[in-house]
Amino acid sequence: MSFLDLKNVTKIYPNGTKAVHETSLSVDEGEFMVFVGPSGCGKSTLLRMVAGLEDITEGDINLDGKLINEVDPSERDVAMVFQNYALYPHMNVYNNLAYGLKNRGIDKETIEQKVNDAAKLLQISDYLQRKPSMLSGGQRQRVAMGRAIVRNPKIFLFDEPLSNLDAKLRIQMRLEIKKLQQKVGVTSIFVTHDQVEAMTLADRLAVINNGIIEQLGTPIEIYDNPKSLFVAGFIGSPQMNFLDGNIKNKTLSAEGFEIKDIDSDFEGEVKLGIRPEHLSQRENSLINLKVDLVEQLGSDNLVYGQLKDKKDFCYRCPGNLTIEKGTDLSLNIENNKYYIFDKSTGKRVN
Amino acid sequence: MKIKPLQIIAHIILILGVLLMVVPIWISFASSSHDSVTILTEGMKFHIGDQLARNYNEVLNEKGGWSEEVTAAKMFINSFIMALGIATLKVVISAMSAYALVYYRFKLAVPIFWLIFITLLVPLEVRIFPSYKIVSDLGLTNSYTGLILPLVASATATFFFRQFYKTIPDELLESAKLDGANAWSFFIDFLVPLSKTMIAAMFIFMFVYGYSQYLWPLIMTTAEEYWTVVMGMKIIYTESYEGVALPRTAERFAYIILSMIPPVLVVVFLQKWFIKGLIQTEK
Numbered sequence A: 001m002s003f004l005d006l007k008n009v010t011k012i013y014p015n016g017t018k019a020v021h022e023t024s025l026s027v028d029e030g031e032f033m034v035f036v037g038p039s040g041c042g043k044s045t046l047l048r049m050v051a052g053l054e055d056i057t058e059g060d061i062n063l064d065g066k067l068i069n070e071v072d073p074s075e076r077d078v079a080m081v082f083q084n085y086a087l088y089p090h091m092n093v094y095n096n097l098a099y100g101l102k103n104r105g106i107d108k109e110t111i112e113q114k115v116n117d118a119a120k121l122l123q124i125s126d127y128l129q130r131k132p133s134m135l136s137g138g139q140r141q142r143v144a145m146g147r148a149i150v151r152n153p154k155i156f157l158f159d160e161p162l163s164n165l166d167a168k169l170r171i172q173m174r175l176e177i178k179k180l181q182q183k184v185g186v187t188s189i190f191v192t193h194d195q196v197e198a199m200t201l202a203d204r205l206a207v208i209n210n211g212i213i214e215q216l217g218t219p220i221e222i223y224d225n226p227k228s229l230f231v232a233g234f235i236g237s238p239q240m241n242f243l244d245g246n247i248k249n250k251t252l253s254a255e256g257f258e259i260k261d262i263d264s265d266f267e268g269e270v271k272l273g274i275r276p277e278h279l280s281q282r283e284n285s286l287i288n289l290k291v292d293l294v295e296q297l298g299s300d301n302l303v304y305g306q307l308k309d310k311k312d313f314c315y316r317c318p319g320n321l322t323i324e325k326g327t328d329l330s331l332n333i334e335n336n337k338y339y340i341f342d343k344s345t346g347k348r349v350n
Numbered sequence B: 001m002k003i004k005p006l007q008i009i010a011h012i013i014l015i016l017g018v019l020l021m022v023v024p025i026w027i028s029f030a031s032s033s034h035d036s037v038t039i040l041t042e043g044m045k046f047h048i049g050d051q052l053a054r055n056y057n058e059v060l061n062e063k064g065g066w067s068e069e070v071t072a073a074k075m076f077i078n079s080f081i082m083a084l085g086i087a088t089l090k091v092v093i094s095a096m097s098a099y100a101l102v103y104y105r106f107k108l109a110v111p112i113f114w115l116i117f118i119t120l121l122v123p124l125e126v127r128i129f130p131s132y133k134i135v136s137d138l139g140l141t142n143s144y145t146g147l148i149l150p151l152v153a154s155a156t157a158t159f160f161f162r163q164f165y166k167t168i169p170d171e172l173l174e175s176a177k178l179d180g181a182n183a184w185s186f187f188i189d190f191l192v193p194l195s196k197t198m199i200a201a202m203f204i205f206m207f208v209y210g211y212s213q214y215l216w217p218l219i220m221t222t223a224e225e226y227w228t229v230v231m232g233m234k235i236i237y238t239e240s241y242e243g244v245a246l247p248r249t250a251e252r253f254a255y256i257i258l259s260m261i262p263p264v265l266v267v268v269f270l271q272k273w274f275i276k277g278l279i280q281t282e283k
């Protein structure tokens, strides 16, 4: 059994909403697990069940070899960082950090030492006497982290802790969280709907959709090898291009071109997925793109345009190529990196 | 800084308001420092006279009433105890019942809340006979308990505390839980400090409410040692008509001034919490 074990966990809210469907998952000690998925898919619900803030309708959750279904949140020894931080507004930073330790009956000197250590680690030593209302967003974020770290819990839970920060700070805090987790080595679960955040932070990633884990794996596995249409569309930015197609006798005919000898025995309606970064320009290739718009990101250009049948399509090319609006490009799929999904079930078939 | 006409008008209005509040008090105070005869012959005074110490000493320490035993000082103490008891208990009980109503999601929470709310329609004056019956059956007439107890349940304060608690985000409770807080420590460590301006405000209102009670102490007390200031007010006014003595106008003013001091003190003392709450929002 691993450190945290969810077995067939289901959550049905009192109003009948089924937020999590028979989910099983295990997290190893020291691992950084990320739950990613669109809004309302049940990520928070799953996390809150681990924290003990929501009842578990069905299934078992084991933490460190102990069944915790019925254990009170205060007894679970988990720490959570909330989206809006939920700092204690009437206490200064020191007391925010110390409160959980006080409740555990730890003596004053030890508390002081632990708080000071955590504060130093997070570089908030200068603000210990301030109230949360006198801190900036990034500083509050650190205090919230400090409050979690100082207790040295069995597991850290983060519920979209970065979404209230501006873009630059978000990237910086993301890095810090990752470094911190590696330094402290605490098992962590991080919830986000931002796939970039998910990819960069995760040791392993659980892509959740409609209360079901669609795919579980390392970020690269999931990026390289999406198992379903949903995962393929969700992970990767800009989004994967999808074209309608049809397979007959190992030949896929999409709108305007054909791919022969595909590696699948599937026959019928499919979706063909091609990542914008897996394309390159070559004369007389399969895909003909009429360019509408070019976004220059510096390192890369994102080229948006339409195929013959007016289908929107995106191509990512190195930033040093100049591409004019209105030109016609001929694009080749590099190394045959394309994904085929059964149109009716969304399952990967190649 | 340029002064705009609008500001001048605003200031004039404010100054008029202040005068309206302060002048009567000042006249009472000034009048209380003269001889009764002077006031009766010359009318109310704007300046301080030379009888201040004598008048106040007389009011505070003269024994009055039928038994000629109760002093104004004793009545002040009684009123103060009664108001303090009412205000403290009202605040404590309301805060705790609101806590139960908001945070314990039992099925009857809403009906119970409305039941409490409906009691606003039946103030003590309406239910004074049953209340008296209960208190006297319990043998609590002529006691501080009897003066205080029937007045401590408060729908108003419960309502305000409930509304306040509802604005406190759930995450605060959740993160407190994860930090090991139990129901009691959440109340003491979070709700009480977060609502301290609210508590101060409620305490002031309830103190004044308790202090100005008239009917209930009148019915409740037969022993003069439990008389309150407001009851004394009546006594000091009726007293002078007995016999041939002159009405003791100056002493009446002294008594009025004295009777204002306890509520004023409470307001002044708790005011800094008020202001704190106004200038520094801690949400």
Ligand SMILES: Nc1ncnc2c1ncn2[C@@H]1O[C@H](COP(=O)(O)OP(=O)(O)OP(=O)(O)O)[C@@H](O)[C@H]1O
Pocket (backbone or CB within 6 Å): A013, A014, A015, A017, A018, A019, A037, A038, A039, A040, A041, A042, A043, A044, A045, A046, A193
């Ligand atoms: N207390 C509740 N009662 C009933 N339904 C709820 C409750 N909380 C959440 N839900 C429903 O459960 C589903 C999952 O909610 P959840 O909060 O877990 O989503 P999420 O993945 O965290 O979304 P987001 O990214 O927007 O935070 C949603 O459909 C939501 O409407």
Ligand SMILES: [Mg+2]
Pocket (backbone or CB within 6 Å): A043, A044, A045, A159
């Ligand atoms: Mg959520």
